[in-house]
Amino acid sequence: MSEFRLTQISDTHLARRLPDLTDNFHRLSEHIDGRRPDLVINSGDLAFDAPTSPDDLEFARSLHAALPVPCRYLPGNHDVGDNPTSVGPVPPHPATEAARQTFLSTFGEDHWRFEAAGWCFVGLNSLIMNTGLPSEAEQFDWLASQLANTNGRPVALFLHKPLFLNAPGDPELAASAIRYVPMPARTRLVEMLGSVDLRLVASGHVHQRRDFTHSRIRHVWAPSAGFVIADQRQEVIGIKEVGLVEYRFQPDCFEVLHLRAPGQVDVDLDSLLGASS
Numbered sequence: 001m002s003e004f005r006l007t008q009i010s011d012t013h014l015a016r017r018l019p020d021l022t023d024n025f026h027r028l029s030e031h032i033d034g035r036r037p038d039l040v041i042n043s044g045d046l047a048f049d050a051p052t053s054p055d056d057l058e059f060a061r062s063l064h065a066a067l068p069v070p071c072r073y074l075p076g077n078h079d080v081g082d083n084p085t086s087v088g089p090v091p092p093h094p095a096t097e098a099a100r101q102t103f104l105s106t107f108g109e110d111h112w113r114f115e116a117a118g119w120c121f122v123g124l125n126s127l128i129m130n131t132g133l134p135s136e137a138e139q140f141d142w143l144a145s146q147l148a149n150t151n152g153r154p155v156a157l158f159l160h161k162p163l164f165l166n167a168p169g170d171p172e173l174a175a176s177a178i179r180y181v182p183m184p185a186r187t188r189l190v191e192m193l194g195s196v197d198l199r200l201v202a203s204g205h206v207h208q209r210r211d212f213t214h215s216r217i218r219h220v221w222a223p224s225a226g227f228v229i230a231d232q233r234q235e236v237i238g239i240k241e242v243g244l245v246e247y248r249f250q251p252d253c254f255e256v257l258h259l260r261a262p263g264q265v266d267v268d269l270d271s272l273l274g275a276s277s
């Protein structure tokens with residue numbers, strides 16, 4: 001295969017009780033049905049909030065199972081709980097092995113690697129980082145073994161949380177530590193990735209679209225497929241809109257297309273919280 005077409009969706013946040021988000025997912029599904037990429041990756045927060053509403057995960061599974069193309073999944077903090085950080089408040093629902101196991105039994109592997117069009121694609125569970133869970137160490141060991149045999153192929157990394165705001169050494173701040181891969185796991189991850197030809201880091205989580213390059217590595221923040229967060233709740237970093245990202249990979253190069261599926265609507269989080277309370 002000389003070209004590989006990949007669609008990234010993220011932060012679908014599906015729940016039976018929130019039909020506006022289901023509507024946005026259906027618009028996404030119709031778009032995907034028309035485009036028929038080789039693969040869809042959901043980069044996490046598939047469920048609106050599985051730690052408090054476990055059925056959300058099953059509901060998200062049923063909707064994704066109806067997509068007409070192969071899918072791969074990564075967990076988000078609203079699927080398996082969140083990372084502990086050294087500077088921020090303790091998350092209300094820290095990531096646990098039990099929640100990870102529920103994700104595995106519902107969606108399959110939480111980390112994976114495959115090759116297509118001369119590229120090596122790696123997906124990681126970013127929520128177990130800094131937890132000290134055995135699965136954190138196991139994933140790092142697995143990653144080291146995978147990175148050891150890329151055979152010079154360019155690497156595209158997918159994970160829920162962005163690695164950083166602007167640069168690997170950005171200081172962790174209490175107000176935003178929960179937004180990025182936490183220290184010191186970030187430093188370890190960045191060092192490991194330094195051994196390969198990393199070209200792309202694709203993430204979700206922030207619910208803002210962003211696309212920038214640092215040290216010749218492109219960082220793409222996929223927007224949420226479901227909802228945006230008002231400025232009074234969250235600072236503006238990129239573009240606050242719902243949508244998706246399409247990629248075309250060919251040996252040694254790739255293209256990125258930022259778009260919104262026809263009919264997708266910028267639902268606001270506050271309207272959802274009003275509807276669900």
Ligand SMILES: [Fe+2]
Pocket residue numbers: 011013044045076078205206207224
């Ligand atoms: Fe999210």
Ligand SMILES: [Fe+2]
Pocket residue numbers: 044045076077078160204205206
């Ligand atoms: Fe998230």
